[in-house]
Amino acid sequence: xxxxxxxxxxxxxxxxxxxxxxxxxxxxxxxxxxxxxxxxxxxxxxxxxxxxxxxxxxxxxxxxxxxxxxxxxxxxxxxxxxxxxxxxxxxxxxxxxxxxxxxxxxxxxxxxxxxxxxxxxxxxxxxxxxxxxxxxxxxxxxxxxxxxxxxxxxxxxxxxxxxxxxxxxxxxxxxxxxxxxxxxxxxxxxx
Numbered sequence: 001x002x003x004x005x006x007x008x009x010x011x012x013x014x015x016x017x018x019x020x021x022x023x024x025x026x027x028x029x030x031x032x033x034x035x036x037x038x039x040x041x042x043x044x045x046x047x048x049x050x051x052x053x054x055x056x057x058x059x060x061x062x063x064x065x066x067x068x069x070x071x072x073x074x075x076x077x078x079x080x081x082x083x084x085x086x087x088x089x090x091x092x093x094x095x096x097x098x099x100x101x102x103x104x105x106x107x108x109x110x111x112x113x114x115x116x117x118x119x120x121x122x123x124x125x126x127x128x129x130x131x132x133x134x135x136x137x138x139x140x141x142x143x144x145x146x147x148x149x150x151x152x153x154x155x156x157x158x159x160x161x162x163x164x165x166x167x168x169x170x171x172x173x174x175x176x177x178x179x180x181x182x183x184x185x186x187x188x189x190x191x
Contacts, residue, residue: 009089050090
């Protein structure tokens with residue numbers, strides 16, 4: 001798994017094969033098949049691990065903010081961006097198109113649903129307290145997810161430098177941009 005994560009973090013996800021993973025790990029070409037039936041099964045196991053890691057980090061970051069619904073919602077976005085930056089290999093694999101429907105992998109499905117529930121519960125809490133638009137929570141989640149996913153990609157690709165951002169602090173960028181998103185969602189958007 002570590003070899004696959006390393007290859008993915010180097011931008012080699014598209015060409016990642018079990019043979020390439022075996023080469024990187026310094027084992028025989030057949031060795032990965034003792035643990036994973038296919039490339040997709042390996043990626044699913046890594047993605048599940050990534051969702052679990054991100055969920056733990058997000059939950060831990062939200063805990064000290066108990067009772068501060070908007071700050072907790074903001075933290076879901078910040079932690080998403082930080083995870084993408086700090087765990088580029090996991091993040092690349094979690095975003096792999098072949099894992100878009102995780103139903104064939106129960107552990108991946110469970111981990112991705114649990115990760116999504118953190119965001120959904122945060123949104124519903126904000127809405128219940130009248131702090132956020134009452135648009136469909138799934139639509140709010142999609143807007144938030146699209147925003148932080150795009151931000152994570154722009155940071156990791158170095159593209160925000162063209163706007164004058166100092167890329168040495170992804171957390172600072174994430175917090176500032178997430179506040180704009182939160183401000184928009186707190187507005188009077190009609191559902």
